[in-house]
Amino acid sequence: MSKGRFGKFGGQFISETLMPTIQELEESYNHFSQNEDFNRELTDLFNNYAGRPSLLYFAENMTRDLKGAKIYFKREDLNHTGAHKINNVLGQVLLAEKIGKTRIIAETGAGQHGVATATACALLNMECVIFMGEHDIKRQALNVYRMKLLGADVISVTSGTGTLKDAVNETMKEWSTRMDDTHYAIGSAMGPHPFPTLVRDFQSVISREIKEQILDTEGRLPDVVLACLGGGSNAIGSFYHFIDDKEVRLIGCEGAGHGVDQPNTAAALQAGRTGIYHGMKTIIAQNKDGQVNPVYSISAGLDYPGVGPEHAYLADIKRAEYVGINDEEAVQAFEYFSRTEGIIPAIESSHAIAQAIKMAPEMDKNQIMVVTLSGRGDKDCAAIARYRGEEIYD
Numbered sequence: 001m002s003k004g005r006f007g008k009f010g011g012q013f014i015s016e017t018l019m020p021t022i023q024e025l026e027e028s029y030n031h032f033s034q035n036e037d038f039n040r041e042l043t044d045l046f047n048n049y050a051g052r053p054s055l056l057y058f059a060e061n062m063t064r065d066l067k068g069a070k071i072y073f074k075r076e077d078l079n080h081t082g083a084h085k086i087n088n089v090l091g092q093v094l095l096a097e098k099i100g101k102t103r104i105i106a107e108t109g110a111g112q113h114g115v116a117t118a119t120a121c122a123l124l125n126m127e128c129v130i131f132m133g134e135h136d137i138k139r140q141a142l143n144v145y146r147m148k149l150l151g152a153d154v155i156s157v158t159s160g161t162g163t164l165k166d167a168v169n170e171t172m173k174e175w176s177t178r179m180d181d182t183h184y185a186i187g188s189a190m191g192p193h194p195f196p197t198l199v200r201d202f203q204s205v206i207s208r209e210i211k212e213q214i215l216d217t218e219g220r221l222p223d224v225v226l227a228c229l230g231g232g233s234n235a236i237g238s239f240y241h242f243i244d245d246k247e248v249r250l251i252g253c254e255g256a257g258h259g260v261d262q263p264n265t266a267a268a269l270q271a272g273r274t275g276i277y278h279g280m281k282t283i284i285a286q287n288k289d290g291q292v293n294p295v296y297s298i299s300a301g302l303d304y305p306g307v308g309p310e311h312a313y314l315a316d317i318k319r320a321e322y323v324g325i326n327d328e329e330a331v332q333a334f335e336y337f338s339r340t341e342g343i344i345p346a347i348e349s350s351h352a353i354a355q356a357i358k359m360a361p362e363m364d365k366n367q368i369m370v371v372t373l374s375g376r377g378d379k380d381c382a383a384i385a386r387y388r389g390e391e392i393y394d
């Protein structure tokens with residue numbers, strides 16, 4: 001089976017029941033991704049609903065302060081709903097509509113993908129059902145309320161630990177019992193083929209714009225592109241159009257939690273091994289018996305035990321580099337960026353900022369660094385305050 005492979009990673013490890021639907025999705029995607037009307041409609045949604053193109057912002061204060069490379073930020077935080085996730089869901093929900101589906105299901109952990117999906121469904125008149133672990137529902141009351149306000153049903157998942165991986169399992173199970181009218185809008189560049197490819201394509205608008213914008217302002221390509229990495233959708237979107245430009249270093253920043261040497265680190269590419277999980281062959285954080293580890297990072301968007309298969313491949317062939325950033329480094333970057341640039345970053349994105357803070361001073365003043373700011377940090381303020389020993393709500 002060579003379909004949807006990235007080297008030895010990727011593939012379609014799914015039940016027989018799901019095969020026809022996955023095949024239909026693959027064929028439809030092959031058709032619509034080449035279809036002018038589809039691409040025009042999607043670009044219209046990107047530009048007139050999500051607010052694209054997003055800015056490429058020169059961080060003058062930070063550049064001056066770190067005394068090294070010129071640092072630019074790709075402002076995905078300025079998109080409607082506050083992160084890059086909208087790029088993927090607009091693409092998938094529009095595709096589902098073209099295929100004739102009327103109902104969208106999705107998993108969510110912290111609720112960010114659930115909110116983005118519910119938003120796209122409200123816009124495009126789709127029924128929307130979001131599966132969320134019961135533990136996460138308790139921790140993320142505001143996002144649960146937002147999803148309901150947007151017209152979605154939120155189903156509480158009580159199996160396992162009641163968190164993201166259980167929600168993924170439950171959504172897959174739901175899909176295999178109801179495929180005729182339902183599309184599963186997966187939240188990152190992961191899962192069985194064709195998801196890693198189609199999610200990457202929808203997110204690759206990020207690197208397409210970065211390339212145009214940096215050529216416009218600097219007249220040359222960046223020396224390095226940095227992005228944070230959970231499942232890997234904003235990172236692969238930021239890397240994609242630079243993969244053939246060998247002189248551009250590509251660096252993915254994983255959530256290491258308490259450290260890459262800890263058994264529950266979420267930095268799969270630092271500490272994991274090859275395995276099969278959620279329909280794909282990839283690198284997964286697992287124990288010596290092959291049990292998937294319960295992983296932890298301060299960032300809910302990064303605490304996934306695997307990575308998308310294309311990242312496993314780029315790491316394998318050494319085209320991209322991957323580093324682990326621990327909680328304390330990310331929180332310091334969150335605070336630093338807020339007071340230095342007047343932009344409160346998502347705690348996920350703060351992992352990439354932390355790596356920029358490490359690297360920029362070692363680089364030359366005429367070198368260029370682009371960091372993808374995957375989302376805004378309003379959602380994280382209460383958790384960061386608590387991490388620093390302060391309660392902002394009673």
Ligand SMILES: *Cc1c(COP(=O)(O)O)cnc(C)c1O
Pocket residue numbers: 083084085112113187188189228229230231232233234235301302346348349374375376
């Ligand atoms: C969900 C999320 C991430 C992690 O997801 P990827 O698929 O790895 O991009 C990163 N940043 C933000 C702001 C998110 O909401």
